[in-house]
Amino acid sequence: LPADWIDQNYVNPSYWVNGYPSGYTYYVTTSDANHITNINNKVIRAVIDSTATNGSSFKYLVSFDNRLTWNQWNGGSWALVDTSAGLTDPNVVSAADDNLDGLSNFTIPAGASIDILVYFNMGVEATGLTSPALSRILIFYY
DSSP states (O other): OOSOEEEEOSSOTTEEOOSOOTTOEEEEEOOTTTSBOOOOSEEEEEEEEEEOOTTOEEEEEEESSTTSSEEEEOSSSEEEEOOTTOTTSHHHHHHSBSSOGGGTTEEOOTTOOBEEEEEEEOOSOOOTTTSOEEEEEEEEEO
């Protein structure tokens, strides 16, 4: 691993989403206080520390321009997602990625920041004991 790495808590540790009905998608994003700036080279990988139970899951979008636009990984490059209908629009949610593999070995554009949007898919009715939990996302870079 590189000598330089950053540990950002994109949502509070043990962030539980309680009581949302099945199929409801809740999301959180990074903010000015916890997005990543000043990476001048390459991301090695992103590691997600999360727990998903009872059919719950997470999906991710990434922004490189301070949350003005959001991108999905299409397998070879980052592609803009049309968010004009809002971030909760089903087409936007379905475009989100199941992981952050697109950040692996990704060269950061000059002057770019990294922000992450995380969708929580509740699966079955969520309770405090069965909700998906996202503790942190680690971004390793050099």
